[in-house]
Amino acid sequence: VLKENPFDEILTKVIQLLNRLSGKKLILQWQSKKMMPNRTKSVLAHLYFNPKTHKIGIPVRPIENTIGAPTTNISDFLDEIIRLIFDSKCGSTSIIDGASLLKELYKYTKKGLFKVSTLFCTFDIRNLYTMLPQEEALDILIEFLQVHGYTKVKGISLDTIRILASIVLRENVCVYNNKIYKQTLGGAMGSSFALTLANIFMWKWQKEFVRRQDISGEFYGRYIDDIFMTWNKSENELRNLLDTANSWHPNIKLEYKVSKSLPFLDVLLTNSNGILLTSVYHKPAAEPYVVPFSSDHPRHVFNNVVQTSLARAVRYCSTLEAFNHEQRYIQLALLYNGYPSTFIDREFQKFFFGYISSTSFLPIIDDEKQFLKMHRKLLDQPTLSQSQAAFSAAMADIDNDQTDETVNESKESKNYNDKPKQHCNDKLIIHYTH
Known part of the structure; x- marks a missing residue:
């Protein structure tokens, strides 16, 4: 809890940072404009809670409304350029939706790996967004980009990417019940970049799982903080592995289920004597x-x-x-x-x-x-x-090393000028209810 309202200080800090980076040519002018907060429209984020009605005891999920926060434009920009790379490089272990999971499991069965003994395992990471260690998350972000061959992203050096990501994480302040709070662990659930950062953090954490599953030919897929995997060894071995995984990181704790019939996302999957049966899953409380x-x-x-x-x-x-x-x-x-x-x-x-x-x-x-x-x-x-993810992956490296200010500005100008002008006087608007 903060004693004073730091809004003006944060807003000034963000504006000065962007001006300094732009002045040193570390970011382009159009990038600075895109990330710059609006002085007259910026406001403190506010906190609210969404109930998880499908869970026992109806716990709540804290959400920050960061739409007008000073760092929101930086968050959106980083998410826009880095999520493309994540989608491109991590598609093999990412589950996009229920249909993409089924496609991968059908490939698994065609290889003859689905047996009478096949177990399903699902687990989710407890409070992933709010438990990310901020400094470690920034380290892993840079490691992820370096491992995949990036020294710049859209012309921005990795050192500058880290500076921008850092201010999004560290200057995260919100209002709740007439009190002002600063988040010192994790990212804001409600911030676009927090999702991408959580995905990249999990890319590092899950490496041992992926390695083991690749060796055995078993399936492993993740949808943000929810994981689905197959298993053909003993159930005790699987539970021992999952219990061990709970000690891999002090902030990452998982809750798991093991069975021959389990729901994942909105799909119910069942191993019926070696035959994969699937159907739509509806949460009991829904x-x-x-x-x-x-x-x-x-x-x-x-x-x-x-x-x-x-x-x-x-x-x-x-x-x-x-x-x-x-x-x-x-x-x-x-x-x-x-x-x-x-x-x-x-x-x-x-x-x-x-x-x-x-x-x-x-x-x-x-x-x-x-x-x-x-x-x-x-x-x-x-x-x-699936189409959106494929498009995102295809766009990952387009203009990645673009450093020509004129080209980028002309693109934006062209896109703006190409939009047809809207004249309300030329339109007939019909409003009806059923």
Whole structure:
């Protein structure tokens, strides 16, 4: 708890740092402008708590609203340029979403590694964001970039990257209940760069796990602080490894589950006598809530709710029985949220007609082979998250060594000038509710 409000001091410190780096040509002018806080709009971050209703005792997750904080623009800029590199270099151990996990597990089964004895293990890191040692996290950030061959990122030296990352971590102050707090451990959950830094910290921590899994051919994948892995040795050996992993770092503690049937993200995975069965997983405490049909949203939003729910069901369900169960769940959830049955039927028909022969009288999947064909086709198509990650990885090294001020400024100017001017007088705006 701080006795005085340090906002003006932090704002001045950030502005002076950016001006100094720009003056010494350590960052380009356009980069300085992009990271510079707005004096009139900057405010202290404020703290709030989100309840984890799906967990016993309903613990809360502390979130900092850092939108107007003095260091937010630096955080966003660092996240923008370094997350690209992380996505590019760490794709083999990163789980993007449930569909990407299933793709990797199908590759695992095709190699003949999935057996009757195969165990699933999931574990999550307790309070990862808020437990990162700040100095060590900065060391690992620079190590990560060096290991992957970087001496500069977008023309910025690694020493300067560290200086910028340091001010984001160290000048993290927020308001809660009329008191001002300074965070001295970890990063702000709510800061964009904190996520990337946590991912890079885990890149270093998980190396021993990845090495062991690679040797045995087992699967290892991570979604931020949640890990999924397969295991074909004894359960006692696995539990001993996990207990040992809890001693690898004083701040990194994991909570694990081992079973032949476990949920991960929104997928339920089961080893049924050597056969991988999958379906959509709904947390027990989660209510069947979707965007209410009575809400004031554009019409296409309601269509997308139905289409994306069905697409997820087809991707995740490995059997027709599991799909039919999920289909009924979707119908009930839509009715519960006020969707007319005629609208639901029409959207279901629209979805199935895209995959069923036009000679079919009714758009109904009643054949296991027909469903599995549909399942494989949809699973092979990238989800939005997968497409975004692929694009991010492809962009990692584009213009990475760009140091020409004029070229960068002209790009920004061109992008701005190319945007069509918006004239409200030329538009017809229709507002309606359902």
